[in-house]
Amino acid sequence: MPWLVIIFLLLLLPGLYGGLYLAPPDYQQGDSYRIIYIHVPSAWMSLFIYMVMAVTGAIGLIWRIKLAEIMSISSASVGACFTFIALVTGSLWGKPMWGTWWVWDARLTSELILLFLYLGVIGLYGAIDDKRMASKAVAILALVGVVNIPIIHYSVVWWNTLHQGPTVTKMDKPSIHVSMLIPLLLMALAFKFYYLIAVIQRARIELLTRERNSQWVKTMVSENDQ
Amino acid sequence: MSLTNAFFAIIRRDLVLALRRRSEIANPLLFFVLVITLFPLGIGAQPQLLSAIAPGIIWVSALLAAMLSLDSLFRSDFDDGSLEQILLSPHPASVLVLGKIIAHWLVTGLPLLIIAPLLAIFLGLPSQSIGILLLTLLLGTPVLSLIGAIGVALTVGLRRGGMILSLLVLPLYVPVLIFASNAVDMAGSGLPIHAQINILIAILLLTLVLAPWPTAAALKMSMS
Numbered sequence: 001m002p003w004l005v006i007i008f009l010l011l012l013l014p015g016l017y018g019g020l021y022l023a024p025p026d027y028q029q030g031d032s033y034r035i036i037y038i039h040v041p042s043a044w045m046s047l048f049i050y051m052v053m054a055v056t057g058a059i060g061l062i063w064r065i066k067l068a069e070i071m072s073i074s075s076a077s078v079g080a081c082f083t084f085i086a087l088v089t090g091s092l093w094g095k096p097m098w099g100t101w102w103v104w105d106a107r108l109t110s111e112l113i114l115l116f117l118y119l120g121v122i123g124l125y126g127a128i129d130d131k132r133m134a135s136k137a138v139a140i141l142a143l144v145g146v147v148n149i150p151i152i153h154y155s156v157v158w159w160n161t162l163h164q165g166p167t168v169t170k171m172d173k174p175s176i177h178v179s180m181l182i183p184l185l186l187m188a189l190a191f192k193f194y195y196l197i198a199v200i201q202r203a204r205i206e207l208l209t210r211e212r213n214s215q216w217v218k219t220m221v222s223e224n225d226q
Numbered sequence: 227m228s229l230t231n232a233f234f235a236i237i238r239r240d241l242v243l244a245l246r247r248r249s250e251i252a253n254p255l256l257f258f259v260l261v262i263t264l265f266p267l268g269i270g271a272q273p274q275l276l277s278a279i280a281p282g283i284i285w286v287s288a289l290l291a292a293m294l295s296l297d298s299l300f301r302s303d304f305d306d307g308s309l310e311q312i313l314l315s316p317h318p319a320s321v322l323v324l325g326k327i328i329a330h331w332l333v334t335g336l337p338l339l340i341i342a343p344l345l346a347i348f349l350g351l352p353s354q355s356i357g358i359l360l361l362t363l364l365l366g367t368p369v370l371s372l373i374g375a376i377g378v379a380l381t382v383g384l385r386r387g388g389m390i391l392s393l394l395v396l397p398l399y400v401p402v403l404i405f406a407s408n409a410v411d412m413a414g415s416g417l418p419i420h421a422q423i424n425i426l427i428a429i430l431l432l433t434l435v436l437a438p439w440p441t442a443a444a445l446k447m448s449m450s
Contacts, residue, residue: 123390124390128383133448137448140376141380148401152398152401
């Protein structure tokens with residue numbers, strides 16, 4: 001665990017320094033593009049974590065591995081947080097760039113629906129008292145979601161291209177310069193490690209809560225009390 | 227009893243049960259009509275505005291009506307234990323579940339199709355799009371029942387599953403809503419709509435094949 005934190009900091013600090021100081025300001029957007037160093041990695045993580053959640057959920061469903069179930073549900077709240085961060089930073093960026101907090105852009109909309117999918121998973125898990133059963137239910141839901149995410153994404157893209165109003169023209173993506181790209185990749189890796197730290201913490205708590213009536217947890221707690 | 231016989235027996239049984247409790251058929255229908263009536267009251271009765279948003283209104287209301295009617299899909303069978311018997315039968319549960327979903331669609335989805343043209347006229351939808359509206363409802367409402375069945379199977383064991391159900395099911399309804407209301411919209415302006423209809427057919431076939439499996443798995447989980 002401390003190792004993970006050290007690696008996370010080693011990636012995060014140069015990433016932030018490179019992103020916020022070393023990288024040159026964008027010729028169009030000035031300094032406000034720098035929010036991508038938070039925004040883009042969180043958006044990547046939001047999809048990545050959903051996949052992790054579904055895969056570990058499937059493992060838990062098929063081989064009945066308790067740890068996989070716990071990893072799956074622990075990922076859900078971290079993933080929801082990243083999705084939320086991606087949405088918030090996106091709209092913070094959108095205000096100076098597009099002149100509005102929110103546009104019904106294809107990516108924004110599918111990210112929002114992804115957030116709802118995460119919230120559905122978390123809500124379903126919370127609603128079922130028997131946590132082993134809840135894990136199975138969540139795994140089924142996550143797998144259904146995985147089949148649906150591409151369909152939802154493409155339908156939203158398609159809807160958007162048909163409805164595209166003249167109000168907002170999305171900027172052409174300039175090919176990104178190396179001095180901007182390296183901090184971005186560092187941040188993406190740092191976020192991966194942050195996820196690992198967060199998910200392990202959550203999984204630990206989840207595991208202890210689930211097994212709170214078993215002997216090894218009781219001895220562990222009583223040892224810690226002394 | 228062969229599988230086909232069992233499949234049709236389930237459909238027949240559910241239809242008979244539904245006919246004995248007619249209010250269950252009428253309720254989603256009334257809800258559908260009421261919600262659509264609320265829109266002109268809420269946004270004002272300018273005919274141009276209404277006819278512009280009519281496809282969306284009708285489809286969103288159909289979505290909500292379908293979602294509200296979902297609870298009756300497995301609820302009574304779950305309460306009286308016959309769901310357990312269905313899952314215990316030697317036939318694959320997914321096929322029997324598909325039978326239940328089809329019966330449920332015949333009872334709750336099909337009536338929407340019958341009442342929709344009337345509501346479309348109320349909202350001033352152009353007459354050339356009414357046929358397309360019916361086509362999209364015909365293709366789309368079974369998808370709503372099939373996807374909704376997964377959600378309702380996951381929550382049938384819960385005492386307060388209603389709110390959770392909407393959270394689970396509505397995001398998954400998004401593609402159907404987009405393509406269906408878009409097709410009706412396009413038809414109103416006289417544009418080709420083959421792409422939307424083809425995609426709706428694809429979604430219908432995909433869910434018809436895939437949805438019964440997670441539904442059966444979720445029901446088994448809810449029963450354990």
